[in-house]
Amino acid sequence: MSTRLRNAAKTAALGVAPLIVLALAWQGAANAGLIDSLQWASPWLVLLAFGMQFSDPQFWTDLAASLVRGAAGTAIGILIGTLGGLLLGASAMARELVLPTLDTAKAIPIFTWVPLLSIWAGSGEGGKVTFIAIAAALPALFSSAEGVISVPGTYLELTRQLCLPRLTVWRRAIFPGALPGVLRGVHLALLYGWLATIGAEYFFQSGAGIGGNIMGARELYALDLVGADMLVIGAIGMALDAASRALETYLLRWQGKTRQ
């Protein structure tokens, strides 16, 4: 137990070490006047910028707007994508019918949708949330479809032999068997949804948002503020990643990958 903790601490320390070295070198170079701190805000300036941002109500308005928008779009995307994926995985006919279309849609880089969406759904919340939902829905759809397809046929034969009703077959066999794929899809959807949230705010420049906040800071040439915002966005991405990993470990504990 204590050995495991020590090992974990060691791994974390090793992972963080290059970042600390980089920050220190950067700071040293800035102090020595080797780099232009207007172009390359030093770590210390970025740290000070955190203080400025945190005491600025606009920053909190922007962050809240991004989180609400991102959550709404991602939730819609996960819901539609996962349900569609489960259906697609369960029906070979549905796959033959729509997979070519979906593969085409997947091949279109997500930002290609921006001009169309801004006309169809407007460049306000509608366009942004739709954009985020598309970005989140696609990985959720493909992963959950793969999840259903990966359920072994022998398990379905067993449910037939046990004369289980359709609903029980889904509840006890198909859905739990597809769950690793579904959760992988949710994980990707969270990351893509957050990426698309910032992207949407760059491309549809209206309303509050942390992406807009960065663009504003850039207009002012306040690269320290840009740096602080980037760190906040990154921290949220990392939190989403960690949260969905924890969810997977908990819900898939029957796989026993983590030993007690």
Next chain:
Amino acid sequence: MTSPLLKLEAVTKGFLQSGRPVQALRDISITVGEGEFVAFVGASGCGKSTLLRLIAGLEAPDTGSVALAGTPVTKPSLACGMIFQDHRLLPWLTVAQNVDLAMETSGLSKTERRERVREHLELVGLGKFAGAFPRQLSGGMAQRAAIARGLIPRPRLLLLDEPFSALDALTRTRLQNELQRIWAHEKTAMVLVTHDIEEAVFLADRIVVLAPHPGRISAIHGVTLPRPRHRDDAGFVALRSALLHGLGGD
């Protein structure tokens, strides 16, 4: 004797194998009585597993008929349980949940179901493992759980498709002993498919020898050795070698 529990009449079954039709079973006719233990032995490719799948209603014969207790078999029913070669426990359910799954349509109350799961896990010696996940069980324990799941709907006939062939010799022998005990206790008719002649001689009332390509009945031997049987009895050894010679082994 009254009307047979299981009756196969002139059953034929073919498959397409890489585009070519292959006859898996030809003209199989046999009956199994209430509470009887019948073993089908034969080399691989003699259609043993196909035969069980037809009896279970997982597949339909091309010609001929399968009837269970006088009713034609057209789809799976809980009157006929099945133990597969792989234990086929769902890995995301605990042992108790896996066994309980077979009572989903039984209409029993939660407490009755829990009691029956407990009873059947005791029967197969897994009383302490109700809450374990399948990955935590050994191969033999997993197959015991599968036997509990097969028996819990109280089928009139239990089909066993080479249930012990994936286990090590020691575990296999132990489970054969247990199956004999369970069969005597439950009085369920059993049809075992195996390529292990000793297993058949140890467990069965009758041994049906299948010849391959296409699968057909080549001999039927009644086993009159008294139970419980011992693998080193003179009668046991003699019957085993006779069957082995008949199958072309030595």
